[in-house]
Amino acid sequence: MKEIDLMIIGGGPAGLSAAKVALEAGLKVMIVDRNMSLGGQLIKQTHKFFGSEKQYAKTRGFDIAKRLIDKLAVHKDNLEICLETTAVGLYKDYVVTTLQGETYTKYRSKSIIIATGASEKVLAFENNDLPGVYGAGAVQTLMNLYGVIPGKKALMVGSGNIGLIVSYQMMQAGIEVLAIVEAAPKIGGYKVHAAKIRRLGVPIHTSTTVKRAVGKDQVEAVVTVELDEKWKEIPGTEKTYETDIVCISVGLSPLHQLLSMAEIEMRYIPELGGLVPIVDEFNETSMEKVFVCGDVIGVEEASSAMVEGSLAGLIAAKRLGKEHPEHEARLDDYLKQLSDLRNGPFGIKTRVGLKKLRGVGDAR
Amino acid sequence: MSDKDIIICRCEDITREDIRKCMERGFITFEDLKRQLRVGMGPCQGQTCSELIKRELADFLGEKPDVINTHKTRPLVIGVKLKSIKAGVDNES
Numbered sequence: 364m365k366e367i368d369l370m371i372i373g374g375g376p377a378g379l380s381a382a383k384v385a386l387e388a389g390l391k392v393m394i395v396d397r398n399m400s401l402g403g404q405l406i407k408q409t410h411k412f413f414g415s416e417k418q419y420a421k422t423r424g425f426d427i428a429k430r431l432i433d434k435l436a437v438h439k440d441n442l443e444i445c446l447e448t449t450a451v452g453l454y455k456d457y458v459v460t461t462l463q464g465e466t467y468t469k470y471r472s473k474s475i476i477i478a479t480g481a482s483e484k485v486l487a488f489e490n491n492d493l494p495g496v497y498g499a500g501a502v503q504t505l506m507n508l509y510g511v512i513p514g515k516k517a518l519m520v521g522s523g524n525i526g527l528i529v530s531y532q533m534m535q536a537g538i539e540v541l542a543i544v545e546a547a548p549k550i551g552g553y554k555v556h557a558a559k560i561r562r563l564g565v566p567i568h569t570s571t572t573v574k575r576a577v578g579k580d581q582v583e584a585v586v587t588v589e590l591d592e593k594w595k596e597i598p599g600t601e602k603t604y605e606t607d608i609v610c611i612s613v614g615l616s617p618l619h620q621l622l623s624m625a626e627i628e629m630r631y632i633p634e635l636g637g638l639v640p641i642v643d644e645f646n647e648t649s650m651e652k653v654f655v656c657g658d659v660i661g662v663e664e665a666s667s668a669m670v671e672g673s674l675a676g677l678i679a680a681k682r683l684g685k686e687h688p689e690h691e692a693r694l695d696d697y698l699k700q701l702s703d704l705r706n707g708p709f710g711i712k713t714r715v716g717l718k719k720l721r722g723v724g725d726a727r
Numbered sequence: 728m729s730d731k732d733i734i735i736c737r738c739e740d741i742t743r744e745d746i747r748k749c750m751e752r753g754f755i756t757f758e759d760l761k762r763q764l765r766v767g768m769g770p771c772q773g774q775t776c777s778e779l780i781k782r783e784l785a786d787f788l789g790e791k792p793d794v795i796n797t798h799k800t801r802p803l804v805i806g807v808k809l810k811s812i813k814a815g816v817d818n819e820s
Contacts, residue, residue: 364819449804449805450804451802451803451804451805451807452802452803452804453802454802460802460803460815462803462805462807462811465808465810465811465814466811466814466815467807467811467812467814467815468815468818469815469819482774482775484778485737485775485776485778485779487733487734487735487743487779487782487783488733489729489732489733490732490733491733491734492734492737575732616774616777616778618774619800620772620774620800620804621804623799623800624800624801624802624804631793631797633792633793637778638797
């Protein structure tokens with residue numbers, strides 16, 4: 364079995380930021396990522412990010428990924444990167460097993476940072492398995508990564524920031540976006556994104572959801588229906604759109620499997636996206652020296668994922684006896700950045716979720 | 728609404744009709760449904776369907792989805808061939 368100091372599972376914004384700080388502190392680090400390249404979801408984000416300078420505001424997502432990856436280059440002697448490698452098992456004795464192609468490998472790591480991210484939620488509606496029903500992430504991957512247009516006309520389901528941004532990106536790619544429907548009574552994402560979509564003539568229908576997709580071999584049309592205040596369908600409000608893309612963007616759920624299988628204490632917190640580990644203020648789980656950062660501890664944005672990652676790297680280093688030279692200053696800075704990021708009206712879900720997570724039971 | 732055209736677990740091709748019939752027969756926990764229908768046992772190990780299944784159970788029982796337990800997660804996250812595991816063990820010695 365291979366013995367290592369710190370394994371970071373997931374090389375997205377959180378994992379890369381964690382690696383940077385841990386390497387600065389002098390740890391030997393291994394990053395495991397199942398994709399072909401590092402960067403996580405950032406590599407398909409063509410839009411400029413918000414936030415403050417520290418979180419690369421005004422920079423396009425794929426450029427942020429590039430910068431995070433480039434920053435690791437000076438530490439290459441202490442860093443091993445395993446791409447197209449899936450962490451498939453996590454056990455109580457700090458054993459992590461990975462699969463690369465057909466090669467199964469066992470590691471024992473003194474500390475582990477889980478930055479696996481989240482996956483898209485799906486919706487139950489008639490014919491939801493017809494080709495042409497896509498997750499917003501899939502549409503983004505096809506368009507922005509592979510340069511493939513998935514169809515001609517689209518209906519977007521969900522008005523969170525991903526739904527709004529992907530709608531805009533579909534228009535940039537020449538797809539006609541017929542409308543955005545949102546089951547909640549109000550738009551989920553930032554007003555600035557929604558306003559841009561509206562200015563381009565795309566209606567956003569709130570209290571409306573998708574009822575069925577129609578088509579033989581692929582989506583040919585989609586039927587929407589309005590919802591009352593109890594989320595029940597209102598008969599007679601059905602509307603049909605002729606379209607070949609139904610794009611689903613109804614939120615994300617944390618990829619909790621590794622944590623759950625190691626019997627780390629978990630709690631179901633809807634505000635954070637689903638099943639998340641119970642953590643202390645530094646995101647250490649009930650399994651000592653196992654930390655979490657990014658969407659796996661609550662679905663937010665890349666900005667907070669990066670700060671959480673830096674925090675995880677910092678604490679992991681200290682707990683392994685290699686305190687970062689700027690430990691105290693960095694700690695204050697990261698905690699302040701997180702609190703600032705969550706301070707606005709859009710941070711309320713995370714604030715409520717974290718309070719539920721840490722405020723009850725034995726939240727360490 | 729046609730429940731047989733609504734896919735809940737796409738890995739195992741289980742529809743809402745399959746789930747509702749199963750619940751009507753008295754299988755009213757996630758673990759029950761998993762054992763009866765294999766939901767959550769395919770390549771995604773329940774990452775895609777578990778929220779939907781929780782909602783189906785909640786609707787059926789008149790509860791909130793938050794209080795429905797998710798199924799037990801066991802290793803491994805994805806399918807791994809026994810051949811690979813054996814080779815991994817052989818390489819260790």
